[in-house]
Amino acid sequence: MTRSELRQRILEALNESASSPVFFSTGQIDTIIDEGAEILSEEANAVKRTAFVSLMEGTTYFYIRGIAQDMMAPYRLWLTHLDRRLTAVSLYDLDARNENWIETTGDPEYWFSVSWDLFGVYPSIAAGGGVIRVDYLAWPRLLLDDSDEPEFVLADQDGLVLYGVYEGLLKMLDVSRALQIFSMFVDKLNGSRVRHGIAKLDARAFQAPSAESQGFRHGITR
Amino acid sequence: MTTVATDLDKIQANLHDSGVLWPRTELLRWYSDAYRDLLSRSRAFTRISLFDVPGRFAYSIAHDWEDRHTATTQWKFSIASYNAQRQGTYQWETEAMDGVTPTNSLVGITQQWERAYTGETDRHFRFGLKKDHERIKRLAWDNALLSPVSVRELDESDDAWMRRVGDPTWWTPGTGRSREFEIYEIKTDYNQGYEHQNYEQGIPRYITGARTYSMTVGSYYPTNAYGYTTSGDSDHLVNTTPAVLSGMGWRFTKAAADTANGFGTQIWEKQQLDGDTLTAGSTVGSYGWESEFGADEVSFGVGAIRGITSPDRQYLAIWSGTGQYQFIGGIRQFMSSDNALTAYETVLPDSDLMESDTPEMIPGRLQKYLRYYVLHRAFGRIGEGQNPELALHYLQRYMRGVVLLQKLADVAHKDRIYVKDPVAEVDMRPSRVRLPSTFERIF
Numbered sequence: 001m002t003r004s005e006l007r008q009r010i011l012e013a014l015n016e017s018a019s020s021p022v023f024f025s026t027g028q029i030d031t032i033i034d035e036g037a038e039i040l041s042e043e044a045n046a047v048k049r050t051a052f053v054s055l056m057e058g059t060t061y062f063y064i065r066g067i068a069q070d071m072m073a074p075y076r077l078w079l080t081h082l083d084r085r086l087t088a089v090s091l092y093d094l095d096a097r098n099e100n101w102i103e104t105t106g107d108p109e110y111w112f113s114v115s116w117d118l119f120g121v122y123p124s125i126a127a128g129g130g131v132i133r134v135d136y137l138a139w140p141r142l143l144l145d146d147s148d149e150p151e152f153v154l155a156d157q158d159g160l161v162l163y164g165v166y167e168g169l170l171k172m173l174d175v176s177r178a179l180q181i182f183s184m185f186v187d188k189l190n191g192s193r194v195r196h197g198i199a200k201l202d203a204r205a206f207q208a209p210s211a212e213s214q215g216f217r218h219g220i221t222r
Numbered sequence: 223m224t225t226v227a228t229d230l231d232k233i234q235a236n237l238h239d240s241g242v243l244w245p246r247t248e249l250l251r252w253y254s255d256a257y258r259d260l261l262s263r264s265r266a267f268t269r270i271s272l273f274d275v276p277g278r279f280a281y282s283i284a285h286d287w288e289d290r291h292t293a294t295t296q297w298k299f300s301i302a303s304y305n306a307q308r309q310g311t312y313q314w315e316t317e318a319m320d321g322v323t324p325t326n327s328l329v330g331i332t333q334q335w336e337r338a339y340t341g342e343t344d345r346h347f348r349f350g351l352k353k354d355h356e357r358i359k360r361l362a363w364d365n366a367l368l369s370p371v372s373v374r375e376l377d378e379s380d381d382a383w384m385r386r387v388g389d390p391t392w393w394t395p396g397t398g399r400s401r402e403f404e405i406y407e408i409k410t411d412y413n414q415g416y417e418h419q420n421y422e423q424g425i426p427r428y429i430t431g432a433r434t435y436s437m438t439v440g441s442y443y444p445t446n447a448y449g450y451t452t453s454g455d456s457d458h459l460v461n462t463t464p465a466v467l468s469g470m471g472w473r474f475t476k477a478a479a480d481t482a483n484g485f486g487t488q489i490w491e492k493q494q495l496d497g498d499t500l501t502a503g504s505t506v507g508s509y510g511w512e513s514e515f516g517a518d519e520v521s522f523g524v525g526a527i528r529g530i531t532s533p534d535r536q537y538l539a540i541w542s543g544t545g546q547y548q549f550i551g552g553i554r555q556f557m558s559s560d561n562a563l564t565a566y567e568t569v570l571p572d573s574d575l576m577e578s579d580t581p582e583m584i585p586g587r588l589q590k591y592l593r594y595y596v597l598h599r600a601f602g603r604i605g606e607g608q609n610p611e612l613a614l615h616y617l618q619r620y621m622r623g624v625v626l627l628q629k630l631a632d633v634a635h636k637d638r639i640y641v642k643d644p645v646a647e648v649d650m651r652p653s654r655v656r657l658p659s660t661f662e663r664i665f
Contacts, residue, residue, distance in 0.1 A: 028235070031232075035590055038587050038590070042587075042626055045636075056531060057532075057533035057534075058531070058532050058533050058534050058535045058536050059536050060536050060538075061536060061538050064633065072585070072587075072630065073630055073633050073634075073635065073636050074633065074634070074636070074637065075636035075637050076637060077637070087637075088634040088637035088638045088639075089634075089638075090632075090634075090638075091359075091360055091566070095360070095367040099366045099367065100365060100366060102362075102365040102559070103365055111634060111637075112634060113631075113632045113633040113634040113635070114268050114270070114566060114633075115266065115267055115268035115269070115631070115633070116266040116267065116584075116585065116627065116630045116631050116633055117267075117585075117633070118268070118633070119633050119634060124535075124536070128533070137636060139585075139587045170236065170612070171235070171236055171238075173238075173609070173612075175609070175611050175612055175615070179615065182615075
């Protein structure tokens, strides 16, 4: 659905004119649609992006806002020239295994979190050149015009309509109805989580583990 | 990111109020409270802070009330006695005031750095944390981890732990005021990673040190307004009233090592004056544009330093304060982690936001949760406009933001594989060998 289609559905649900609403401005509804998309991406990890960052000698830390402005959190770091995925560890892991980890240089093998906007790699980069590919969860871009469409699958876009209606009802101080719509939106979020998570592997065959079981507590064995 | 003012407009639209029921200043205070509360609950913003050793405090105070007049770190060097109505520098002063025969006491100091120039003192070895400090996540000495320990444990293990000199291994909140910590053992050698010279004259323009430094200038090559031969020449041209010349000057001559020997235009002239081996000269211009006609190219190192790189180590820009724009502006301080303490500390905004500010310490897309908090407070306020149901709902939505930021605080959370530790860890490094701190004396 385009932004104008989403807006039309929201305004009609609020008993407003889609072309010249009275209680809301179109700009307010557009902002609400963008906000709904943010929440969808936060809850369902629905938006993914990739960025490169150059390897510079001596570098340990990277600010994520210096890599991409829309980055929420990286989920995969890939050293392109070695075709190696960096393993995520904690500061505790590094301190436990190497007292002088900060002074160790080489090709990075691990990465660790410092702050929401700062991560580091270990060992520190010994030789410049090459890039780290950063695959990350992102916040969605704002919709640019009325013909623009959200990136989400159509099933998720219904959720944006629900969110818009919910916000509209809140503004009208119709709290009970707003909370009903919000619970429907939350249901949509749950579905979206599944769609962007395990259901993406719908074609995959799952089976019971083949390992020997200890049996059930009631003494019944498989 | 949007400014606070834009967010307040959105809040007022939801409240259907233009400041009659809920004054905008009240909303702004709640917005600042939300900002602080969100960061406090999530502990999402971690700053790397460095401390030269011994500790440095901006102020030393003798009385507790003096901290009212000190805006930044302060250390109370005096010891209260005589029903806390007197402050003394030495322990014997307490005995004297109480009419007890004074006994010899250790040296008193008024600044922690004085510890480098004195013998043993009865003052604890302390470091001050800034106003925005929330908690320490990790502390390291010379890049190696220090383990946290309580004062009780130290008291039970070493009767003079607060002045035991050696390599630091532990840190403790200690017995000092809030926003202070101590280390054990202590390192009293005076160490300062960088000295900021002539700081009264503004931001740094040039760096020198034991390491090899060079400077590169970006693609912008400004030309000079005038050329001059000596500093006296420049001073005369610029400081005359009215000034004869203005703008950026460039000295195209080279002074001898001993300035009393004069100066020359060519490199070989300088070498001649210095008594060095002569090398061939080149075409020297007095304006930058003369490089178009064969003169040596001139690069003017103008403007502030925007970044420092090294093949050996990273010079990381660390944000400080609650300013609107975090990573632009001048470098105000240089610090090193070598022979110094490094703290990973979670911090909070140290002042309220203004309407023109942006809450830079959280991801921009989480500003909506600050709005939910303000709406929670507004609808929850007793009086006209109160709506407990909406207040509760907005609180729940705000708390969702807290949970999200807690998750994002570990920016690597999505890539972490969590498994239970086996009972016996086998791949951890063994504990460092530790001898009792009194080892040499016993030996």
